[in-house]
Amino acid sequence: MPRRVDHDERRRHLTAALLRIASTRGLQAVSMREVAAEAGVSLRVVQYYFTDKRTLMESGIAELAARLDRRVRERAGALGTGLPPRTVLEVVLGAILPTDEDSRADQLAWTAYYAAGLTAPAEAVDGRYAPDALERWLTGVLARAVEAGDVPADIDPRIEVVGLLALTNGLVSSVLGRQRDVDDALRVVRYRLDRLFGPTAD
Amino acid sequence: MPRRVDHDERRRHLTAALLRIASTRGLQAVSMREVAAEAGVSLRVVQYYFTDKRTLMESGIAELAARLDRRVRERAGALGTGLPPRTVLEVVLGAILPTDEDSRADQLAWTAYYAAGLTAPAEAVDGRYAPDALERWLTGVLARAVEAGDVPADIDPRIEVVGLLALTNGLVSSVLGRQRDVDDALRVVRYRLDRLFGPTAD
DNA sequence: GGGATCGGGATACAGTCGTACCACAGGAAT
DNA sequence: ATTCCTGTGGTACGACTGTATCCCGATCCC
Numbered sequence: 001m002p003r004r005v006d007h008d009e010r011r012r013h014l015t016a017a018l019l020r021i022a023s024t025r026g027l028q029a030v031s032m033r034e035v036a037a038e039a040g041v042s043l044r045v046v047q048y049y050f051t052d053k054r055t056l057m058e059s060g061i062a063e064l065a066a067r068l069d070r071r072v073r074e075r076a077g078a079l080g081t082g083l084p085p086r087t088v089l090e091v092v093l094g095a096i097l098p099t100d101e102d103s104r105a106d107q108l109a110w111t112a113y114y115a116a117g118l119t120a121p122a123e124a125v126d127g128r129y130a131p132d133a134l135e136r137w138l139t140g141v142l143a144r145a146v147e148a149g150d151v152p153a154d155i156d157p158r159i160e161v162v163g164l165l166a167l168t169n170g171l172v173s174s175v176l177g178r179q180r181d182v183d184d185a186l187r188v189v190r191y192r193l194d195r196l197f198g199p200t201a202d
Numbered sequence: 203m204p205r206r207v208d209h210d211e212r213r214r215h216l217t218a219a220l221l222r223i224a225s226t227r228g229l230q231a232v233s234m235r236e237v238a239a240e241a242g243v244s245l246r247v248v249q250y251y252f253t254d255k256r257t258l259m260e261s262g263i264a265e266l267a268a269r270l271d272r273r274v275r276e277r278a279g280a281l282g283t284g285l286p287p288r289t290v291l292e293v294v295l296g297a298i299l300p301t302d303e304d305s306r307a308d309q310l311a312w313t314a315y316y317a318a319g320l321t322a323p324a325e326a327v328d329g330r331y332a333p334d335a336l337e338r339w340l341t342g343v344l345a346r347a348v349e350a351g352d353v354p355a356d357i358d359p360r361i362e363v364v365g366l367l368a369l370t371n372g373l374v375s376s377v378l379g380r381q382r383d384v385d386d387a388l389r390v391v392r393y394r395l396d397r398l399f400g401p402t403a404d
Numbered sequence: 405g406g407g408a409t410c411g412g413g414a415t416a417c418a419g420t421c422g423t424a425c426c427a428c429a430g431g432a433a434t
Numbered sequence: 435a436t437t438c439c440t441g442t443g444g445t446a447c448g449a450c451t452g453t454a455t456c457c458c459g460a461t462c463c464c
Contacts, residue, residue: 171372
């Protein structure tokens with residue numbers, strides 16, 4: 001059989017299998033054997049590329065964080081710089097919402113990891129995804145909007161952004177739970193932005 | 203040995219033990235044996251009062267829903283009727299945030315159940331907690347505030363309330379994850395209400 | 405007083421889990 | 435050509451799981 005093997009490629013394959021299980025059957029359905037079966041390999045292979053289950057799980061959350069981060073970064077980057085702040089906010093917040101099946105699956109897995117981390121501080125989600133960075137970035141964007149007069153001068157950019165991010169997270173949760181669909185969630189976000197930026201000059 | 207036993211009391215005791223485990227060590231740490239140990243009884247007793255594990259778990263989420271509901275209802279009720287809408291909203295949303303150790307524990311358990319329900323549709327959280335009822339109630343409150351002129355006439359009470367509830371849920375999540383403390387979260391909620399109700403006539 | 409029933413102690417069973425270990429095929433290095 | 439190392443199949447072990455079964459002390463009904 002194949003001699004020299006690309007370990008990274010192998011690991012990505014297994015990690016993808018792990019996340020597929022996590023997003024469809026939950027984190028408690030993730031066992032080394034299940035991952036092996038999902039990836040179409042033997043248990044030994046999973047053991048070989050991830051010595052521990054802990055290592056395996058960490059690989060899962062790392063990949064997840066990378067995916068979510070990439071999704072936001074891609075959409076923001078695809079629009080270039082110099083966009084109106086209102087557009088930046090809408091695009092970034094919209095990128096967080098689970099708009100297609102892939103992002104829905106990732107957000108499901110992310111939620112599972114987050115919940116697990118809440119009651120297992122050791123393996124917490126921590127600053128992996130670094131929402132703080134996002135928070136700081138958007139706060140800067142909004143602060144510039146204040147200076148430009150796009151937005152009432154008496155707002156607090158920091159608290160506005162914290163609120164917008166919390167709002168979006170809350171909407172994600174309700175979309176995942178199917179209490180609301182994505183379009184409704186987007187409508188709520190746009191409504192908030194409309195009220196923040198005044199009458200829409202759309 | 204005690205002969206006739208209060209089954210409901212027994213079940214409440216066991217359910218409390220279950221929730222204690224769920225909120226500290228997570229839902230995956232909940233086994234019949236662990237619940238028995240936490241409650242100081244034998245495995246057989248847990249089996250006796252909850253034939254299934256499924257039954258046990260359902261008792262847990264039912265109790266949780268009752269607690270969260272009671273918390274909101276108590277605080278709102280303690281203030282009587284005829285309060286200004288702004289106060290009602292602040293009190294109700296504040297009652298959702300985990301302000302003390304008990305409510306924090308309950309929200310942790312709730313989050314665990316919610317996450318589990320997302321990937322196990324069969325035993326989903328469903329309409330148990332009925333946030334829809336809350337949503338409708340608050341929408342009515344806000345609609346009356348519009349009529350009374352306490353609030354800009356061009357707002358959409360329904361979307362405002364959906365946004366406020368999503369915001370609060372998002373804040374709960376970040377408070378549980380210790381990215382923010384409760385006071386910060388309360389500040390964000392009050393800030394939003396200030397912007398909604400205009401200059402605070404505090 | 406004698407069943408019958410309730411409450412619960414003890415233990416067993418089959419399954420799944422993470423992990424460890426042994427064996428071995430086959431290219432790499434010498 | 436021999437040796438060594440890498441990748442993988444198979445399997446075993448001990449811990450834990452939910453569930454089932456057997457048993458018995460105590461109280462209630464008659």
